[in-house]
Amino acid sequence: MKQRILTAVIAAAIFLPFVIYGRLPFTIFVYLLGTIALYELLKMKKISLASIPGIVSLIILWVLLLPSTYLKDFTFSKAEFALIALLLLLTYTVVTKNKFTFDDVGFLAIAIFYLGIGFYFLIETRNLSPGGLELVFYALILIWVTDSGAYFVGRAMGKRKLWPEISPNKTVEGALGGVLFAVIFSWIYHAFTGVLDNYVTITLITIFLSIFGQIGDLVESALKRQYQVKDSGKILPGHGGILDRFDSLLFVLPILHFLRILF
Numbered sequence: 001m002k003q004r005i006l007t008a009v010i011a012a013a014i015f016l017p018f019v020i021y022g023r024l025p026f027t028i029f030v031y032l033l034g035t036i037a038l039y040e041l042l043k044m045k046k047i048s049l050a051s052i053p054g055i056v057s058l059i060i061l062w063v064l065l066l067p068s069t070y071l072k073d074f075t076f077s078k079a080e081f082a083l084i085a086l087l088l089l090l091t092y093t094v095v096t097k098n099k100f101t102f103d104d105v106g107f108l109a110i111a112i113f114y115l116g117i118g119f120y121f122l123i124e125t126r127n128l129s130p131g132g133l134e135l136v137f138y139a140l141i142l143i144w145v146t147d148s149g150a151y152f153v154g155r156a157m158g159k160r161k162l163w164p165e166i167s168p169n170k171t172v173e174g175a176l177g178g179v180l181f182a183v184i185f186s187w188i189y190h191a192f193t194g195v196l197d198n199y200v201t202i203t204l205i206t207i208f209l210s211i212f213g214q215i216g217d218l219v220e221s222a223l224k225r226q227y228q229v230k231d232s233g234k235i236l237p238g239h240g241g242i243l244d245r246f247d248s249l250l251f252v253l254p255i256l257h258f259l260r261i262l263f
Contacts, residue, residue: 004238011236011245019136022126027067034065034119036235036242041111044227045104053089053100057108060085064116067123082112118250121257134195138186139209139256143248145185146178146210147217153177167221175214182210196260205259209252216251220244 018029038061039049048054063081071078089105125139126132154174162170186206187199196202220243224232233241 007236007238011239019126019140020133022133026126027065027123030119030123031062031065033242033246034061034115036233037115037119037246038111040232040241040243041115041223042108044223044229044232045107047104047108052092053104053108056085056089056092057112060112061116064112065120065123067120067127069127114250117254118246121253122249125253125257131195134193135256138189138193138195139249139252141189142182142185142206142209143213143252146182146213147248148178149181150174150178150214153181163218166218166225170214170218178214179207179210182206197263201263205256205263208259209255212251212255213248216248219251220247 015029018026035058038058042049042054042057049058060082064078066078076084086105086109089108090102093100093102093105122136126136128135150170151174154169154171154177157177158171158173160172161168162172162175183203183206186202189195190199190202196205220232224230231240232243235241236245239245
């Protein structure tokens with residue numbers, strides 16, 4: 001527990017100044033996070049980041065992470081660039097005589113878009129003016145409150161397992177408790193910041209985000225079980241890897257973006 005707390009304090013001391021300052025330093029920092037997360041995913045699949053597929057995947061990821069303000073100078077769209085890169089990866093299956101397989105290409109494609117979309121919207125949300133900083137903090141705290149609420153309610157009242165094949169410690173009662181805690185937090189946060197227009201809007205959005213944040217955590221748990229690893233990495237002692245810490249955020253921020261348009 002002491003190790004987890006110490007790591008969390010040091011990580012927050014590094015991460016929060018970048019979030020608060022924003023702009024190019026924050027974008028570069030998110031690129032670093034995305035690169036490490038891709039390394040962790042590729043390691044599960046036993047694909048080296050320094051290999052040809054790894055390098056191609058990294059380039060695609062970096063292109064996907066480009067903020068929208070930079071795209072006006074590009075001849076190709078992100079989708080067109082990704083399609084060309086995908087064709088190169090498929091070609092590589094032939095060059096290697098199927099030592100690098102179609103399944104490997106599929107894994108890389110999903111990994112790239114999973115990380116690329118999530119981390120892209122972390123950059124885009126922070127770049128919103130006005131309100132970007134408030135929304136990022138809303139998402140970060142909402143995830144923490146959901147996790148904490150689910151943990152404490154689950155320990156106190158949890159009886160029915162949520163998904164024992166993937167995460168044996170999570171309970172239905174804990175999941176619902178996490179959503180309830182998140183909604184209460186959202187009301188307090190709205191009272192101080194006025195974020196997301198009104199109480200009805202922030203309540204509905206918070207319910208969706210709290211649920212999908214927990215789904216994001218379960219998705220990563222399922223991934224680790226698939227490849228039989230305890231943590232995605234070891235860069236954060238007591239917490240695991242970057243993917244272990246950002247799995248919920250990778251779901252929450254894209255959903256937040258679309259819900260803001262919807263509501």
